Amino acid sequence: MTAKKVVVTGAAQGLGLACAERFHADGAEVVLVDIDEARLAQEAERLGARATPLVSDLARMDAASAEALIAAxxxxMGGIDVLINNAGVIHQADFVDFPEEAFDRTLAVNLKAPFLLGQAAARAMIAAGKGGAIINMSSVNAELAIPNAVAYACSKGGMKQLTAVMAVGLIRHGIRVNAIGPGTIATDMVSRSVAQSDEARRTILSRTPAGRMGEPSEIASVAAFLASDDASYIVGQTIYPDGGRMILNYTMPVEE
Ligand SMILES: NC(=O)c1ccc[n+]([C@@H]2O[C@H](COP(=O)([O-])OP(=O)(O)OC[C@H]3O[C@@H](n4cnc5c(N)ncnc54)[C@H](O)[C@@H]3O)[C@@H](O)[C@H]2O)c1
Known part of the structure; x- marks a missing residue:
C-alpha cells in the first residue's frame, strides 16, 4: 500500500503533534496545521521529510478557507487520505459568568472548523475515489459535564453527532468517520486548565481507575488504528481512551 497522506490540525503540540509523529513514524506524509507559526515550523522541521506546516487560524475559518487549506x-502531499480534526480550545468560567465571545470562539474552533474541514476533505476524497478516514478529537466531555466549561462540553457533545452524521453520510463513498474521546491526557491544555493545582490533580485521579493521566502517544495509537484497515468496520463511533473514567460509578482512593 502507498504511504498515507494525512492532515492533522492543532499539530504544533499535545495530541495533534503526537498524532503527526505517529503517522509520520509509520511512513505517512503529514500536513501539520496550527495557529502557532513558530512552534509549528519547529516541529515540522524536526520531523523532516514528508512533513509540511500550514499556518491557519481555525477560529476564523469559513467554507472558502477550509477549501483552500485542504487544496494546499x-x-x-499529492492527495489526502486521512483528516484528523484535533485542534481544540477550552475556556473556564462559572456558567452564569461565561462570556459570549468565549462561547462563540470555542464552538468555532472545536465544532465549526471540523465541520468545514470535514466537508472540504470529504469532497476531495470523493473526487479522488479512493475513500479515506476522518477522525474527530472529541472528549469524555461529549458525555460528561464539568460545571465551568459549558462551551467546551457543548462543542464535544456536538462533535459526537457531527461524527455520527458525517459517518452515515460518507460511508457510501468509502470514507469512515470516527471520533476519539480522551480522558485526561498530560498536555499543556490540561496543565493550563483542569490540572492547575495538586488538589485539581487529585480530583482527576479520583475519577481515573487507571491511577494516572494518559500519554499523548496513547491517543495517537487509537488514531492510527482508526485510520487503518484494521478498523474497516468501525463507523461513526466515539472511542474513549480514558483510563476507565466513563465506566466509573464512584471515586477512587488517591494517595496524598
Ligand atoms: N489533553 C486532554 O486531556 C484532552 C482530553 C480530551 C480531549 N482533548 C482534545 O484533544 C485536542 C487536543 O488537545 P491538547 O490537549 O493537545 O491541547 P493543546 O492546547 O496542548 O494543543 C492544542 C493545539 O491546537 C492549536 N490551536 C488552538 N487554537 C487554534 C486555532 N484557532 N487555529 C489553529 N490551531 C489552534 C494550539 O496552538 C495547539 O497547538 C483538543 O480538541 C482537546 O479538546 C484533550
Missing amino acids: AEVA
Whole structure:
C-alpha cells in the first residue's frame, strides 16, 4: 500500500503533534496545521521529510478557507487520505459568568472548523475515489459535564453527532468517520486548565481507575488504528481512551 497522506490540525503540540509523529513514524506524509507559526515550523522541521506546516487560524475559518487549506494540503502531499480534526480550545468560567465571545470562539474552533474541514476533505476524497478516514478529537466531555466549561462540553457533545452524521453520510463513498474521546491526557491544555493545582490533580485521579493521566502517544495509537484497515468496520463511533473514567460509578482512593 502507498504511504498515507494525512492532515492533522492543532499539530504544533499535545495530541495533534503526537498524532503527526505517529503517522509520520509509520511512513505517512503529514500536513501539520496550527495557529502557532513558530512552534509549528519547529516541529515540522524536526520531523523532516514528508512533513509540511500550514499556518491557519481555525477560529476564523469559513467554507472558502477550509477549501483552500485542504487544496494546499493536497498540493503538498499529492492527495489526502486521512483528516484528523484535533485542534481544540477550552475556556473556564462559572456558567452564569461565561462570556459570549468565549462561547462563540470555542464552538468555532472545536465544532465549526471540523465541520468545514470535514466537508472540504470529504469532497476531495470523493473526487479522488479512493475513500479515506476522518477522525474527530472529541472528549469524555461529549458525555460528561464539568460545571465551568459549558462551551467546551457543548462543542464535544456536538462533535459526537457531527461524527455520527458525517459517518452515515460518507460511508457510501468509502470514507469512515470516527471520533476519539480522551480522558485526561498530560498536555499543556490540561496543565493550563483542569490540572492547575495538586488538589485539581487529585480530583482527576479520583475519577481515573487507571491511577494516572494518559500519554499523548496513547491517543495517537487509537488514531492510527482508526485510520487503518484494521478498523474497516468501525463507523461513526466515539472511542474513549480514558483510563476507565466513563465506566466509573464512584471515586477512587488517591494517595496524598
Ligand atoms: N489533553 C486532554 O486531556 C484532552 C482530553 C480530551 C480531549 N482533548 C482534545 O484533544 C485536542 C487536543 O488537545 P491538547 O490537549 O493537545 O491541547 P493543546 O492546547 O496542548 O494543543 C492544542 C493545539 O491546537 C492549536 N490551536 C488552538 N487554537 C487554534 C486555532 N484557532 N487555529 C489553529 N490551531 C489552534 C494550539 O496552538 C495547539 O497547538 C483538543 O480538541 C482537546 O479538546 C484533550
